[in-house]
Amino acid sequence: MKKRDDLKKHNVQAIDLFCGAGGLTCGLKKAGIKVRLGVDVDPVCKYPYEYNNNAKCLLKDVREIKSSELSAHFKEGQSIRLIAGCAPCQTFSTYNQKASETDSRWWLLREFKRVVEEIGPELVTMENVPGLAEHDVFEEFLDFLRNAKYEVSSQVVRCEDYGIPQQRERLVVLASRLGPISLLPPAHFRKRTQTVRDALETLPALAAGAIDEFDPIHQTSELSPLNLKRIRASSPGGTWRDWPKKLVAKCHKKKSGKTYPSVYGRMSWDKASPTITTQFFGFGNGRFGHPEQDRAISLREGAILQSFPPTYRFTPPNKPIHMKNIGRLVGNAVPVRLGEVIGRSFLHHLNQVEANTLASKA
Structure with a gap:
């Protein structure tokens, strides 16, 4: 990401709740x-978080955490404290058709609020799916921040606009007790739109089931003989509706299944990828077929589309790689580049606060 404004270094110290594999932390x-x-x-988060980010990972349910445990990690001195986090979003996602208030994850935003209330940091950020904004628990969170004397900015972000090669929308909240704040606009970074080709074309070719x-981490799921025929009959941007009838799944021949054209699809080279979910490594789980190779995208390719560095480690050396675990870590992550945008927005904000303070004293 091109740096335009020579941001002054500020002593900002952060704690990342619901940190996962470290996408938000890496970006910050x-x-x-x-x-x-x-x-x-x-527990699967601990190794990638600590190895790649040189920061400690505390394995604990946020509902059981005391604020004193967290405050102890802020070093004393003239620092600005940031509490960041992305509470598990599945219960608010459009992919989850059974979400309800009986899901315990529904109320984790209140635990995030509790931590902020008890610690009182100068800065707060929260990232989640846009669907969260439709629920009372989100408005309750914003009301709390405003009543606690935070200036608050809330908006839905198109990740593509910030140079992330993925069609992903996220709800981003920034809050500050130091003054008005907002997310820097895409034009600030002068970052052109990235495509699947930009992200993946140079990676080594693989067959289905190869490593x-x-x-x-650059490994792919195996394909059954039937699915191998299906992907060979698929073209970038096309659907299963283009296949010979003998290849179409029975469920898609029913009236109820005809409205799901995006499964069993290939990505297009010259567009951003679809939203990377926790099941992105499966050809039948969405438009996750490679643009030209006869396979689903690899674990590494999914991570790169989430803007993780291409050398980011997810498992210790010589340890078994469980695709479902890595898929969960990658699909649930905050895109690293979005984390960087959030971080740079905070630093830009602090520069403005400092400039306004100096101007008022002049």
């Missing part, structure tokens, strides 16, 4: 923010 650190701690309940000898 790229922007120049010191992330002291990540918190998550999933790259130099990068074990």
Whole structure:
């Protein structure tokens, strides 16, 4: 991401709740923010979070965390504290048709609010699916921030606009007790739209079920003989409706199944990818077929489309790689580049606060 404004370094220290594999943390650190701690309940997160980000990962349910445990990780001194996080979004996602208030994840935003209320950081950011904004629990969160004297910015972001090669929309909240704040616009970064070709074309070719000898994360799911015929009959941007009738699944021949054309599809080279979900490594789970190779995209390719660095490690060396685990880590992550945009927006905000303070004293 091209840096335009020579941001002054500020001593911002952050804690990342619901940190996952570290997408948000990695982006914040790229922007120049010191992330002291990540918190998550999933033990699979610990290795990639700590190895790639040089920060400690606390494996604990946020509902059981005391604010004193978190505050201890902020170093003393003239620092600005940031509480960041993305509460699990599945319960608010359009992909989840059974979401309800009986799902315990529904109320994790209240736990995030509790942590912010008890610690009182100068800065707060929260990222989630746009569907969260339709629920009372989100408005309750914004009301809390405003009543606690935070200036608040909330908007839905198209990741494509910030140079992320993926059609992904996210709800981003920024809050500050230091003054008005907003997310920097895409034009600030002068980043052109990225495509699947830009992101993936140079990676080594693979067959279905193969593993790259130099990068074990660059591996693909096997395909059944029937699905191999199906992907060979698929063209970029096309659907299963283009196949010979003998290849069409029975469920799609029914009236109820005809409205799901995006499954069993190939990505297009010259467009951004579809939203990367936790099941992106399966050809039948969405438009996750490689544009020209007869396979679904690999774990590494999914991570790159989420803007993780191409060398980001998800498992310790010589340990088994479980595709479902890596798929979950990648699909649930905040895109790294979006994390960097958020971080740079905070630093730009602090520059403005400092400039306004100096101007008022002149």
